[in-house]
Amino acid sequence: MSAVTVELEHKSFHSEHGEVQVLRPIQLQIHPGEFVTIIGPSGCGKSTLLKILAGLDTEYRGSVWIDGQKVVRPGVQQGFVFQEHRLFPWMTVEQNIAANLSLRDPQIRAKVDQLTELVRLKGFERAYPKRLSGGMSQRVAIARALLRDPKVLLLDEPFGALDPFTRAHLQTALLEVWMRKKITMILVTHDVDEAVVLANRIVIMTPKPAAIQAVIPVDLPYPRQRVDGAFQEIRNQILRALSDQGVWTAAE
Numbered sequence: 001m002s003a004v005t006v007e008l009e010h011k012s013f014h015s016e017h018g019e020v021q022v023l024r025p026i027q028l029q030i031h032p033g034e035f036v037t038i039i040g041p042s043g044c045g046k047s048t049l050l051k052i053l054a055g056l057d058t059e060y061r062g063s064v065w066i067d068g069q070k071v072v073r074p075g076v077q078q079g080f081v082f083q084e085h086r087l088f089p090w091m092t093v094e095q096n097i098a099a100n101l102s103l104r105d106p107q108i109r110a111k112v113d114q115l116t117e118l119v120r121l122k123g124f125e126r127a128y129p130k131r132l133s134g135g136m137s138q139r140v141a142i143a144r145a146l147l148r149d150p151k152v153l154l155l156d157e158p159f160g161a162l163d164p165f166t167r168a169h170l171q172t173a174l175l176e177v178w179m180r181k182k183i184t185m186i187l188v189t190h191d192v193d194e195a196v197v198l199a200n201r202i203v204i205m206t207p208k209p210a211a212i213q214a215v216i217p218v219d220l221p222y223p224r225q226r227v228d229g230a231f232q233e234i235r236n237q238i239l240r241a242l243s244d245q246g247v248w249t250a251a252e
């Protein structure tokens with residue numbers, strides 16, 4: 001289990017209109033094994049922050065550490081799951097999970113088998129992505145991200161393209177992975193319910209340039225029921241914070 005420390009000062013992009021600031025100073029300490037969800041208005045800089053944590057973006061002022069080690073590039077310690085599964089269509093499920101590692105290696109073989117079981121895809125090892133549903137494909141993507149035993153799993157709207165039922169199943173599957181692997185997880189979402197279903201703490205971001213508006217602890221036992229009063233109280237707290245930003249309108 002690994003701790004993540006964020007001490008960001010400034011992040012901007014250069015466009016034809018000049019420099020556009022995307023992130024303001026952000027300080028965040030994520031505890032080993034914690035599940036943190038990040039929610040905020042569209043375009044505020046959530047993906048940018050996640051890419052910085054992944055070492056995919058190093059053009060910023062400030063620092064990010066995983067277990068005291070500065071993140072300067074992508075590495076095995078940060079697993080990443082994108083909104084779209086990004087599976088290779090010419091590879092089977094197990095080949096996709098192994099990615100560029102050889103399934104002939106008994107250690108890799110054993111790990112791939114274990115992960116296929118963990119994400120409940122036994123029986124589909126030899127299937128090609130075109131035979132899989134969106135939810136199954138995303139399970140493969142999660143297994144692939146776990147292959148190298150990352151210290152932290154970063155997930156950028158991983159269920160954003162799925163229908164609500166599949167989405168709820170995948171949330172349960174992800175919680176199971178989190179509980180069994182005891183891994184630190186940071187997940188970006190637009191979905192308030194998803195944030196509450198999953199997180200130990202919810203980070204609410206302001207509109208761009210993003211800073212942390214509020215951090216809401218969720219001290220509810222798992223699995224969480226959306227109809228529970230305590231669940232709805234936290235949900236309303238988030239909605240209120242977002243509507244204070246003018247993000248939610250009466251129509252929504």
Ligand SMILES: Nc1ncnc2c1ncn2[C@@H]1O[C@H](COP(=O)(O)OP(=O)(O)OP(=O)(O)O)[C@@H](O)[C@H]1O
Pocket residue numbers: 013014015022040041042043044045046047048049208
């Ligand atoms: N490579 C880039 N070059 C220039 N601008 C960028 C680049 N990547 C992102 N941006 C801009 O930075 C801002 C933040 O983008 P980002 O994708 O991090 O937001 P987000 O909160 O994840 O958005 P969404 O919720 O819609 O996915 C946006 O205005 C976006 O247009």
